[in-house]
Amino acid sequence: MHPSEWQAVLTYVVFGSVILAIAFDVMDMALAALLGVSLLSLFGIFTGKDVQDVTVTLRGPLALLFGGMVVARLISTTGIFDNIGTRFLIFTKGSGRRFLVGLVFLVAAPCAFLPNATTVILIAPIIIRVAKALDVDFIGPMVLAVIVSNSAGLLTLVGDPATFLIGSSIGMTFMQYLMRVSLGGLCALLVILFLMPFVLRDVWNVRRDLPSDLKPEPIRQPVFTFVSLLVLGFMVLLFLFGEQLPVHVLPPSVAIIAATLSLLVIYEWKIDSVEKVLKDVDWKTLIFLACLFFLVQAFTKTGILQRLSVHLHTWFGTDLLLIAMVMIFGIAFASSLLANIPIVAAMILLLKGYFVEAEMVPELAMAATFTDWPEATLPVFVAMMFGATLGGNATLIGASANVVGAGICAANGRPLKFMTFLRHGVPVTACQLIVAALYVIGLRFVLGH
Numbered sequence: 001m002h003p004s005e006w007q008a009v010l011t012y013v014v015f016g017s018v019i020l021a022i023a024f025d026v027m028d029m030a031l032a033a034l035l036g037v038s039l040l041s042l043f044g045i046f047t048g049k050d051v052q053d054v055t056v057t058l059r060g061p062l063a064l065l066f067g068g069m070v071v072a073r074l075i076s077t078t079g080i081f082d083n084i085g086t087r088f089l090i091f092t093k094g095s096g097r098r099f100l101v102g103l104v105f106l107v108a109a110p111c112a113f114l115p116n117a118t119t120v121i122l123i124a125p126i127i128i129r130v131a132k133a134l135d136v137d138f139i140g141p142m143v144l145a146v147i148v149s150n151s152a153g154l155l156t157l158v159g160d161p162a163t164f165l166i167g168s169s170i171g172m173t174f175m176q177y178l179m180r181v182s183l184g185g186l187c188a189l190l191v192i193l194f195l196m197p198f199v200l201r202d203v204w205n206v207r208r209d210l211p212s213d214l215k216p217e218p219i220r221q222p223v224f225t226f227v228s229l230l231v232l233g234f235m236v237l238l239f240l241f242g243e244q245l246p247v248h249v250l251p252p253s254v255a256i257i258a259a260t261l262s263l264l265v266i267y268e269w270k271i272d273s274v275e276k277v278l279k280d281v282d283w284k285t286l287i288f289l290a291c292l293f294f295l296v297q298a299f300t301k302t303g304i305l306q307r308l309s310v311h312l313h314t315w316f317g318t319d320l321l322l323i324a325m326v327m328i329f330g331i332a333f334a335s336s337l338l339a340n341i342p343i344v345a346a347m348i349l350l351l352k353g354y355f356v357e358a359e360m361v362p363e364l365a366m367a368a369t370f371t372d373w374p375e376a377t378l379p380v381f382v383a384m385m386f387g388a389t390l391g392g393n394a395t396l397i398g399a400s401a402n403v404v405g406a407g408i409c410a411a412n413g414r415p416l417k418f419m420t421f422l423r424h425g426v427p428v429t430a431c432q433l434i435v436a437a438l439y440v441i442g443l444r445f446v447l448g449h
Helices: 003-023 029-042 048-076 080-092 096-111 116-133 139-155 161-169 174-180 182-199 222-244 251-269 274-279 283-301 304-316 320-337 340-357 375-391 400-411 418-447
Strands: none
Touching: 003 029, 003 283, 003 418, 029 283, 048 080, 048 116, 048 161, 048 222, 048 251, 048 274, 048 283, 048 400, 080 096, 080 116, 080 222, 096 116, 096 139, 096 182, 116 139, 116 400, 139 161, 139 182, 139 375, 139 400, 139 418, 161 340, 161 375, 174 182, 182 375, 182 418, 222 251, 251 274, 283 340, 283 400, 304 320, 320 340, 320 375, 320 418, 340 375, 375 418
């Protein structure tokens, strides 16, 4: 057997073993991923150049997650979550139905402008507090929040690292995204609202009597809270308009700038030490996601993705609508097994390779700086956005927000199991993908191709 074939077989075996170890809770998922990367390194699949290539790809998404975690840590010190949590509890009036519906809007709104994992970190304390007040298990609402955050990430270009990777790879601007893709994200959210009475029936039917004297806690340090919210607002504004500035501030840079400002505010107010804030960053999640990037790189290194690019053209020719459907459902399946960020990084190369093979774009299109994509290719890239983002809703390891949510649940004494997430995620994902497919078909019709 040719050496490259051995490497491909080994990649399949190691990757499958990592997924099974996580699915059946054999070991900690970060440890499983680290073992997988170590084995592939031991057998010579990774080289120094591979490490450089992976670093270039993962630095943007990891910067977004790191920055979001630090900003969330700043906001958490203000006590504003206690205030909002009480107001939200009052809003529910003890109704599980109002709790779940309100939660969708509470999570979706910030996800239009903040990375989904950041939103989960910000909203999680409110979810846990209200769930305990209603005497329901917070696991279900937390899974709902994660699924909503992933879906609402489709509302804007910066809402999800996967959509940002795809959009930036073809030169799509923030406003172009709003006009072509955002409506699809809204449709995905409406699917969740429709399914909640069935997927979370135990919480939906809850009715509790709340204390009549509930009052929002006063903000203890209003000036510090105001400055902290200014940092958050500044980050949102840079997400929206940073690329239009003369210096072109990209979202990963925005996240690092916001993290730096957050640490500066904490340092100046002496609320906490910078060292403790950095210790509180969920490094385990960041390490796990980085390992997944390396596992995807193994697929690229062994030639699996390159062969798939050729096969796509052989199997489907230039039927772009059919290719778009393959992107939605195929990448959704892949994203449910691998975190969607690294799988998207690999699939972008596969799709670009397909368009080169089909002679729709020149060989130059493989370069990161190429943006002259024919309009007919847009529905295919949009299909990839839907598949990657919504597919991540199916399993516990499908998206960064899922992993972050699981870490928060474990930190609060209720580990989120792989199978538990699966029971909630699969039916929602299946319905969302059908709606996404219909949206892509409609987009292709509107574009006249």
